[in-house]
Amino acid sequence: MSVLLPRKPSRRGILRGTLGGLSASVALPFLDIFLDSTGKAEAATGAPLPVRFGTWFWGLGHTPGYGVTEKATTAPGIEFLDQAKALKPWAKDISYFSGFNMPLDGRSNYTHITGWVGIATGTAPATITEIPSTTLDLMIADRISAGTRFQTIDCNACNQPGENYTARSTTSLSAAEISPVALYARLFGPDFVDPNKADFKPDPSVMLRNSALSVVSEQSKQFIGTLGAADTARLDEYFTSVRQLEKQLALQLEKPPANEACRVPGRPGAEPDIKNNGMEVEVVRATHGIMAKMLAMAAACNQTKIINMVYSDHHSHLHRAGESFNHHNLTHEEPANSHLGYQPETYWFGQQAMEALAEYISAFASIKEGDGTLLDNSLIFAYSESSNARIHSLDGVPIMFVGKAGGKAKPNMHVMGKGDPITRVGLTAMQIMGLPIDAWGTQSLHTSKSISEVMA
Amino acid sequence: MKLGFLRTTAVCLAAALALSACGKSEPKVEAAGPAVRRVTEAQYRNVIADLFGSNIVVVGRFDPLLRNNGLSSTGAWDAKITPTGVEQFERMARAIADQIVSPTNRDVLIPCAPADATKADDACAKQFFAKTGRMLLRHPLPPEQIQVTVDLANKAATTFNDFYRGMSVGLASLLVSPSFLYVIDTVENDKNGIPQLNAYAKAARLSFLLWNSTPDDALLTAAEKGELNTKAGVKKQVERLVASPRLESGVRAFFGDMLGLDEFEAIEKDTIIYPTFSLAVAHDAKEQALRTISNLLLTERGDYRDLFTTRKTYISGPLGRVYQVPVPRPDGGWAPYEFPADDPRSGIVTQIAFAAQYSHPGRSSPTIRGKAIREALLCQKVPDPPGNVDFSQFNASDGTNKTTREKLAEHRANPTCAGCHKITDPIGLALEKIDGVGQLRQTENNAPIDTSGDLDGVAYQDAIGLGKALHDNPAVPTCVVSRMYAYATGRAPGASGDKDLVKYFGESFVGDGYRIPDLMKRIALSDAFLAVSAPKSKAATPTSASAAPGSKEESKS
Structure with missing residues (x-):
């Protein structure tokens, strides 16, 4: 139903009516026991522990042949090689997908872009700027994000807010968080309601913010029938975004269930030197590391169920201090070392990316939740945009699932795609996350075959 | 082969420009439907600075615009606002509103004082929101919209025992209004039944092209008086806008975009x-x-x-x-x-x-x-x-x-x-x-x-x-004309009518001595710039166009 059309009274309306009673605190019992006896559900609500989904993106893939040992057929166990050695301790939490291809049906390979767009939307873009359909994280968000403050939290660790690989369409773009300090303020600043605080009193200023948004929502009626269909749809999306924020604020007016896993992190101190050197690898790693811990805790504190992290952009403009070539330039221009057999500088950047991923995984694994960890209740979809960046190859772009998705995913599998469309991986992720979807993708990327080997 | 092509193209364009005939009439183009364009970051900042002063700090992150055909501002004509974008706009709105009602600024920016600063003051609130709302939303607010905003402010003032805090809440609601964040064309029929932009929409088009900001009081007053519904009235205002020092904002915005300086x-x-x-x-x-x-x-x-x-x-x-x-x-x-x-x-x-x-x-x-x-x-x-x-x-x-x-x-x-x-x-x-x-x-x-x-x-x-x-190089002036046209109208020259029109502007540009203010003035005064057609199709079934989050839930409630 369009938000431009009149709605039934909502919770917001009821809240608006309670403004007169702002001074009375809402007395809700603090719960001493957080989880039920099974360790898999919240005692406060009896609901199963939430399952989170996230994407983790790095640009320019692995140096071919140095990420994993390929297998003849799909089988348990992943043998990470030197460039991805940081993932070895986490191999049992990972499923690795090799050999899935991206047929383009005659469309251009828009270098470094077609790869991520095809993987995230199931369709190869027809132009360099096209986002053909909603990215899979948002499809999952539409399914599972109810009850959390933020539908998604999007971060970019390399100082490029516009490099945010989540969108509903070509013209529906949002900026990623690039600053750990700003991210902290958004997640754990004044609007955060600590679920483990004994006293809870709704903040009257939040109620009034909600009232202000209600006034805005009412304006939707002004535009009914005055615009063309496309512009009506655009305003429709705006009002839906307003409604999303209203829901976000409404949650702040409720006492959240007590949450053992949630421990409000300290405010970050001095920020890495993002402004001057935000694409320099050391700064990117530092930024990413701080954000990883914050994001994991945001998930544990039920602030969001969907997290998107871009470690390096699709062209990977990351560079080392004092070096005139960045990662992307190096993939094209660095000579291969005849003794090593690969481009050593390029290799180093890929190694750094995998160390960052290991750090990200560790942040999720370090938070106890129920009888397991936050990682056990998460599915992180880690992917790149090319399998051999030097020649922009789209055959065998690396993808990993990390985590058990609350028991729905079966890790420690190395899946060999044997040239199947890479959309099989995205379809599988969406099914694991509970989407009632039996097929996905278009043209040669259309598939109805999910990958049962990684589904519990 | 490529070089030869470019050279040939350049020579042809040079010949076309050299043969330009002064006084040639403006080619007709098919008018587009009413436009809805999101204010750009630069426009947002200009509007706040122009209305409330440059000491009001705007801190926040804007949803990126899709850069296409060499400009990012044209992305505003298609841009949607995401949940993250609304969250940012709401945060910015509160911070801006708080600054405006602060003890430092209130005496200058609020045209009246409450009888008692610890209580709501209907009259003062009404005065402020009528005046400020007209400038922010680029048209006079209907009495019922003023009253809704006043009611909100009064409610907040009563809650906090603080008139100014109430004003801040009311003002923030205007700053997240779709009529502020989007420049929305309103179409009416003229006396012959032909669709035209209403006078306020014309005012906004003119001011955002020439000043990259909201219409000033004089332009809105001209709209109120119906002066923008005559060619003479439009000409008078365009000449005033072009003569204003604020034209610099418009010129800087265009070249900042064209040269990619925004980032x-x-x-x-x-x-x-x-x-x-x-x-x-x-x-x-x-x-x-x-x-x-x-x-x-x-x-x-x-x-x-x-x-x-x-x-x-x-x-x-x-x-x-x-x-x-x-x-x-x-x-x-x-x-x-x-x-x-x-x-x-x-x-x-x-x-x-x-x-x-x-x-x-x-x-x-x-x-x-x-x-x-x-x-x-x-x-x-x-x-x-x-x-x-x-x-x-x-x-x-x-x-x-x-x-x-x-x-x-x-x-x-x-x-x-x-x-x-x-x-x-x-x-x-x-x-x-x-x-x-x-x-x-x-x-x-x-x-x-x-x-x-x-x-x-x-x-x-x-x-x-x-x-x-x-x-x-003859492609240099041709290019800036083409970009300026796209910047002004959101349309990349492509359709044959557009091409003829852009060629006409190009010839005029040569005749005007390659002067950018004259080019901007010609575009602003052209029939094409303020033309509009009726909406292409009424939004009878708006749900079909959006798969936005929450819509499904909304329909269930």
């Missing part, structure tokens, strides 16, 4: 390789480019083409360190500056902003610079490199490739790469004595740098020669 301050350089580069340099380099443009095009009412040859600019302390020239103002502030006649720099493409923007973090790039000049200044599309090209073949392991020129020569000799590199590299190589942040150099890897090249058959020896070649 310049986020540019990153390796500070080990380029220790003179800093955030201050990045900020000032962008400002230098815009001051150069404003001075030439507005203050001096100069020929647009002279942007590529002028030695006149402005300089600050941080820029002086990069240019390695003494600065006129020891305090580091801005001062007019003219590069001496024997300096190898002249024209905007030799300034730091262009040199640094179109380079890598640690080195220059003739290919990127050449591509930027082709695409941004000549409106010529350079194809993307083929996906499967293997660059490693160009890297000699014995160290024989000393300069970028030598390396790129191999690209141009390779049939796969030559098509693009032949049209980019000879341009960019002319700028090779200007390094990745704009400093002069004479050698690369101890080899002397050769800056000779050609632009569409016009040979030159150095950056100054490139500037002259750009000055005389």
